[in-house]
Amino acid sequence: WLSTPSTYMRQGQHRVGSKANSSSWSVVSRLLLAASLVFIVVVVLLISLISKNSSSSSTNNESLRINWNTNTKSINSEEVKVSTSNTNNIIDISHNEETLASNIETIADNSKSDHEVDIMVVKSEAPKEPEIKLYGDAPTTHKILTLSDAMLENTPMDELMSWYGEADGGGSCSGDFGNSLVRRWRATKKPYCSAGHQLEGAGGESGIDCYLVRQTRHHGDGDNLCVMRNVMVDFSRVFGSPSDEFARPVVENYVRTQHMEQPYISYPRGFVQATGCNPIDDRWQDHNFPGWNRDWTTRAVEFVSDELQCEEWVEHRVLVTQRDTFANFFHDSEDFVNVFLALSILQWPLNNTQMYLTDLYPEGPFWDIWSKVFSPKSGLHPALTAWDLKQQFSRPRRVCFRELAVGIYGPAAPITVASWDTPCYHTALVRGYSDFVVRGLGLQQFTHYAQPQPSKTIVVTYMARKPSKEWPEKKYCDSSHSFFLCHLWAGFGSRSLGRMVSNDEEVVRRLKKHFQEGDVPARLAAKGVRKVEVQQVDYNVLSFEEQIKIDLATDVMIGPHGAGLMHNIFMRDRAALIELFVDGSSVNRHFHNLAQWFGREYSGVPVGNPVDADMLVTLLEDTIEKIPMDSY
Numbered sequence: 001w002l003s004t005p006s007t008y009m010r011q012g013q014h015r016v017g018s019k020a021n022s023s024s025w026s027v028v029s030r031l032l033l034a035a036s037l038v039f040i041v042v043v044v045l046l047i048s049l050i051s052k053n054s055s056s057s058s059t060n061n062e063s064l065r066i067n068w069n070t071n072t073k074s075i076n077s078e079e080v081k082v083s084t085s086n087t088n089n090i091i092d093i094s095h096n097e098e099t100l101a102s103n104i105e106t107i108a109d110n111s112k113s114d115h116e117v118d119i120m121v122v123k124s125e126a127p128k129e130p131e132i133k134l135y136g137d138a139p140t141t142h143k144i145l146t147l148s149d150a151m152l153e154n155t156p157m158d159e160l161m162s163w164y165g166e167a168d169g170g171g172s173c174s175g176d177f178g179n180s181l182v183r184r185w186r187a188t189k190k191p192y193c194s195a196g197h198q199l200e201g202a203g204g205e206s207g208i209d210c211y212l213v214r215q216t217r218h219h220g221d222g223d224n225l226c227v228m229r230n231v232m233v234d235f236s237r238v239f240g241s242p243s244d245e246f247a248r249p250v251v252e253n254y255v256r257t258q259h260m261e262q263p264y265i266s267y268p269r270g271f272v273q274a275t276g277c278n279p280i281d282d283r284w285q286d287h288n289f290p291g292w293n294r295d296w297t298t299r300a301v302e303f304v305s306d307e308l309q310c311e312e313w314v315e316h317r318v319l320v321t322q323r324d325t326f327a328n329f330f331h332d333s334e335d336f337v338n339v340f341l342a343l344s345i346l347q348w349p350l351n352n353t354q355m356y357l358t359d360l361y362p363e364g365p366f367w368d369i370w371s372k373v374f375s376p377k378s379g380l381h382p383a384l385t386a387w388d389l390k391q392q393f394s395r396p397r398r399v400c401f402r403e404l405a406v407g408i409y410g411p412a413a414p415i416t417v418a419s420w421d422t423p424c425y426h427t428a429l430v431r432g433y434s435d436f437v438v439r440g441l442g443l444q445q446f447t448h449y450a451q452p453q454p455s456k457t458i459v460v461t462y463m464a465r466k467p468s469k470e471w472p473e474k475k476y477c478d479s480s481h482s483f484f485l486c487h488l489w490a491g492f493g494s495r496s497l498g499r500m501v502s503n504d505e506e507v508v509r510r511l512k513k514h515f516q517e518g519d520v521p522a523r524l525a526a527k528g529v530r531k532v533e534v535q536q537v538d539y540n541v542l543s544f545e546e547q548i549k550i551d552l553a554t555d556v557m558i559g560p561h562g563a564g565l566m567h568n569i570f571m572r573d574r575a576a577l578i579e580l581f582v583d584g585s586s587v588n589r590h591f592h593n594l595a596q597w598f599g600r601e602y603s604g605v606p607v608g609n610p611v612d613a614d615m616l617v618t619l620l621e622d623t624i625e626k627i628p629m630d631s632y
Contacts, residue, residue: 157344210224217418275306335410430569437548461537462537465559520532524625554571581606582607
């Protein structure tokens, strides 16, 4: 910055020009040089103090709050805990201390304050990660599992996915479920607004780029992903009323329709504002934005001519999504996979990215994926629900964003679009996503690869599909920290659930008797099977991490068609899935595809209800016989 003495001059103040009197220039330049040198010394002292705090403190995240006086260029600072910060101006120098000075400059220059700017400077001291050795071919076929937290979060998502190759099966498989899908989607990038007048303010002109792709055999005009730059979101338009006039009727309607209409707010025009660019008419159309995407784009964005009136700037990247649901693992996984895919298309790493979930759902049973897998371990940019956004932006309300991405519509997830039998298997999208979730949860030590040798025991998990005792909305309501107020669900009891096997207990007893009483069947022993364990599991009563741990130790999963079979993508590599089509549910082929997209054996059988236990014993024995016992 020493080469540009006018850097610290705020807009509207006198700037030194090339025709200035040489003696005046000499005096001013000396003063600026002296101020810059003082600034360098202060920055060095700050880094030293932060480093000292990080190494000596018993807490993991010590930080300094900097109060930067924009007129005198002076710094006041105090030691604080990260959790006490109420500013969005956060600089994390954990991995690169040299960025501190330039980041302070950027935030100060972008601020509208004529006096002071609050900046949080953090040096995170992450807890020492345990040494976990993974065996077999894990370092090459499951590379994400071997990464440190820092490597996981600092590596661009597309690079993580690139390690998993393409997709086998020929045809359009790689372009639908491999890294070719990422490149194909990224290649569709086009501007959706054209440059207008130039602005002199710190924010600069807005820009909107979108990626509209047509997926194989998907109806409609395409599936979109957009990035808006230098835009303002006026949270006061939606969350400013104490009575929640926008949110309350949406949730009440959701209750009235018994969750048939999703709790999405229809944002008013002007909720998002862009300036200095004009919409390109043939692209800025509703039909190019499926589902809730248009609520954040064509229906909410107002193109204005004046400079944006920002009360605060968010400098890190933000990805907005609206969940398709919150308590159905398959449909929730649409959004999880879409976020993994969107970050790969945009080439964004996780460390400087934050998720905004702007539906009105509560956190729900799979919140660990948002809070642990898609949130940086530093805790600086946690995933936020709409309720969290209301609290965070209670003051200020008019918040400007450097990069705000509008994510992929849930039902447009590739795992949902392909509802027919595909020939594709061993795909980068599903295998990379599976490892990313396991590693993000920190469960890599529970994988089969943590054992020096492949286990000679076959673990069979019979997934019981049992009715919930209460509606998930009632179970996960939260009157203190969500828009889902518990009194709204007071009149709801237990709900009915279809596709349940009527003789679960009899089936499990028969399987255990055949495989666990006496010797292992001879043809299985000849293949190297020493033991078969059969367990019946009701996933509804387990925490999400407990569910994934069971998946990671499973060799054969058996269950009736239903959302729970999404768990099959977290099983051992050698594992197989047996799907029971109870009550005529064989039309949907999602779990056949997911099993093959991961690269595992699959059997889908139409069965009566009650299920013929002897038939299932024979099918299970045939399935186990195909498992390569020398493989992980």
